[in-house]
Amino acid sequence: MNLLGNLVNLRAIEKKDALFLLELVNSPEMEYWVVGSSVPTSSIQQEKWMENIANSHTDIRLVVENKEGTVVGFANLVQIDPINRTAVHGVKFAKEFRGCGYAKDTVMAIMRYAFDTLNLNRLESTILEYNDSSIGLYTKACGWSIEGVKKSAVYKNGKYNNLVMIGITKDDFKQFSL
Numbered sequence: 001m002n003l004l005g006n007l008v009n010l011r012a013i014e015k016k017d018a019l020f021l022l023e024l025v026n027s028p029e030m031e032y033w034v035v036g037s038s039v040p041t042s043s044i045q046q047e048k049w050m051e052n053i054a055n056s057h058t059d060i061r062l063v064v065e066n067k068e069g070t071v072v073g074f075a076n077l078v079q080i081d082p083i084n085r086t087a088v089h090g091v092k093f094a095k096e097f098r099g100c101g102y103a104k105d106t107v108m109a110i111m112r113y114a115f116d117t118l119n120l121n122r123l124e125s126t127i128l129e130y131n132d133s134s135i136g137l138y139t140k141a142c143g144w145s146i147e148g149v150k151k152s153a154v155y156k157n158g159k160y161n162n163l164v165m166i167g168i169t170k171d172d173f174k175q176f177s178l
């Protein structure tokens with residue numbers, strides 16, 4: 001089942017998305033903003049990765065399309081824990097498609113799916129402390145809370161950076177959506 005927002009649709013990854021995703025993972029600009037660190041990825045590695053990422057009830061990876069059908073970003077809901085009803089969520093948008101409201105619409109669609117369809121009770125993520133747009137997106141625009149800061153947790157760009165832990169419960173989401 002695809003996820004429908006007002007500005008975007010989220011669907012399973014297809015072969016035709018390989019180049020878009022490869023460019024995201026190899027982009028030094030993207031690497032600056034995201035928490036993990038990636039090695040240069042070849043199209044061969046990318047194909048293998050794509051062969052192994054069938055969506056399941058524990059890991060869901062989606063591409064985000066605008067209503068014109070252009071792929072603009074990537075979103076996931078992974079490490080879905082069936083006992084505690086939690087999952088980890090993240091998004092990435094190509095530079096030319098930022099600042100259009102697509103990210104907010106995507107996070108809201110993911111939350112509706114996670115809480116109202118998958119019956120999860122809590123979502124969480126981590127953000128580099130200097131990533132103001134991501135912190136603003138989740139806390140101001142989507143109702144998430146900052147739950148803590150891990151000091152000097154991520155070595156990136158030549159220094160140790162603080163890592164902000166964020167989360168939202170189903171109850172918070174319902175309150176925020178009123």
Ligand SMILES: CC(C)(COP(=O)(O)OP(=O)(O)OC[C@H]1O[C@@H](n2cnc3c(N)ncnc32)[C@H](O)[C@@H]1OP(=O)(O)O)[C@@H](O)C(=O)NCCC(=O)NCCS
Pocket residue numbers: 030033034035090091092093094097098099100101102103104105126127128131132133134135136137138140141
């Ligand atoms: C973080 C990211 C997803 C935000 O996407 P975006 O396209 O700017 O988001 P939207 O246009 O949907 O904006 C939604 C809200 O985000 C917040 N926001 C966006 N940029 C902001 C900034 N520089 N400072 C503070 N808040 C900001 C605002 O609340 C905004 O709502 P508003 O326009 O009504 O004020 C995007 O910049 C991105 O893909 N960055 C690279 C990857 C990344 O950082 N991923 C997250 C890793 S944790």
